[in-house]
Each structure stands twice: as structure tokens, then as C-alpha cells.
Amino acid sequence: MQVVVTSIGETVDSPVDQRFGRARYFILYDTETGQWSAHDNKQNLNAAQGAGVQAGQKVVELGAAAVITGHCGPKAFATLRAGGIAIYQEATGTVKEAIGAFQTGALKKADDANVDAHFGSV
Numbered sequence: 132m133q134v135v136v137t138s139i140g141e142t143v144d145s146p147v148d149q150r151f152g153r154a155r156y157f158i159l160y161d162t163e164t165g166q167w168s169a170h171d172n173k174q175n176l177n178a179a180q181g182a183g184v185q186a187g188q189k190v191v192e193l194g195a196a197a198v199i200t201g202h203c204g205p206k207a208f209a210t211l212r213a214g215g216i217a218i219y220q221e222a223t224g225t226v227k228e229a230i231g232a233f234q235t236g237a238l239k240k241a242d243d244a245n246v247d248a249h250f251g252s253v
Contacts, residue, residue, distance in 0.1 A: 132161070132162045132163065132196050132197065133159060133160070133161055133162075133193070133194055133195045133196055134159075134160050134162060134195055134196065134197045134198070134199055134230070134233065135157045135158065135159055135160075135190050135193060135195040135197070135198050135199070136157070136158045136160060136198075136199045136200070136222070136226045136229050136230060137149075137150065137151055137154035137156075137157060137158075137198075137199070137200040137201065138154065138155065138156040138157065138158045138169070138226050139154075139155050139156070140155070140156065141156055141158075141169040142158075142169070142226070143158060143160070143167055143225065143226045143227040143230070144225055144226070144227060145158075145225060145226055146224070146225055146226075147199070147200070147201055147222045147223060147224060147225065147226060147228075147229050148200070148201065149200070149201030149202055150200075150201065150202060151183060151186060151187075151198065151200040151201075151202065151203040151204070151207050152182035152183030152184075152185070152186040152187075152203075152204060152207050153172075153182050153186075154172050154186065154200070155171075155172060155173070156169050156170060156171060156172060157169070157170045157172055157186075157189065157190065157193065158170075158226050159193050159195060160226070160230055162230070162233075162234060170189070170193060172186055172189065182207075183203070183204045183206045183207025183208075183210065184206050184207060184210045186207060187206075187207045187210030187211045187214065187216075188210060188214075190211060190214070190216060191210075191211075191214035191216065195216055196215075196216065196217065197216060197217040197218070197219060197233070198211055198216055198217070198218050198219065199219045199222045199229050199230070199233055199238065200218070200219070200220060200222060201220065201221060201222055201223070202220060202221075202245050202246040203218055203220055203241070203244050203245060203246070204244050204246050205243075205244040207244070208241070208243065208244040217240050218240065218241045219233055219238040219239070219240060219241060220238075220241045220245050221238070221245065222238060
């Protein structure tokens with residue numbers, strides 16, 4: 132399964148970025164092979180609006196089946212759900228630790244956004 136984890140840095144040893152739409156990087160991780168790649172999200176870091184929707188569209192384009200993040204706003208949540216992507220929130224630690232929590236079932240699938248719109252905006 133392909134999952135995206137929001138990340139502050141470009142590796143699986145980087146901390147999870149708590150913001151979905153304005154995350155610095157998306158780490159695309161294959162849970163079957165352990166292979167991963169980093170994808171820049173800088174176009175949304177300073178976006179006046181629409182960061183969550185645009186980030187959600189990018190995740191859909193990457194072909195992920197799930198997103199692991201700290202927090203996800205309502206518009207991003209709706210975009211991801213429309214794309215058929217499962218959302219796992221309240222992840223902490225490194226990307227590698229968050230993937231481990233996902234794989235062991237410690238992260239629960241979210242039913243709704245866990246922050247209001249514009250969380251973490253500049």
C-alpha cells in the first residue's frame with residue numbers, strides 16, 4: 132500500500148509535520164517494499180488560501196491510499212475523502228515511527244477533520 136506521511140524534512144527520519152496542507156514535504160512510502168520518496172509541497176507553504184485542497188489533490192496524484200498527518204482541516208479532509216484516501220491524524224514522532232504506528236494499528240482512521248480551516252497558516 133502507498134501511504135503519504137506529512138514531513139518537515141526529506142527523509143523517514145524527519146519529524147512528522149503536524150500540518151497537512153502546509154506540510155513542507157510528503158513522504159510517499161510503500162508499506163510492502165519499504166521504498167519511499169520525498170515530494171516537495173513548497174507551493175502550498177505560503178498560499179493565501181486553498182493549501183489543503185491543493186495538497187489533497189497532490190496526494191491523489193501521487194497514488195496514495197492513505198495519509199498520515201498530525202492535523203487535517205475540513206476542506207483538505209473532504210478533498211482526500213473524495214479521492215478515496217483514508218486519513219490518519221494525530222501522528223507524532225518521526226515519519227518512520229508514524230508508519231510503524233500505522234502498520235501496528237495504533238493510528239485510527241479519522242472520521243472528520245480535527246482542526247478548523249486555516250490551521251497552521253502563515
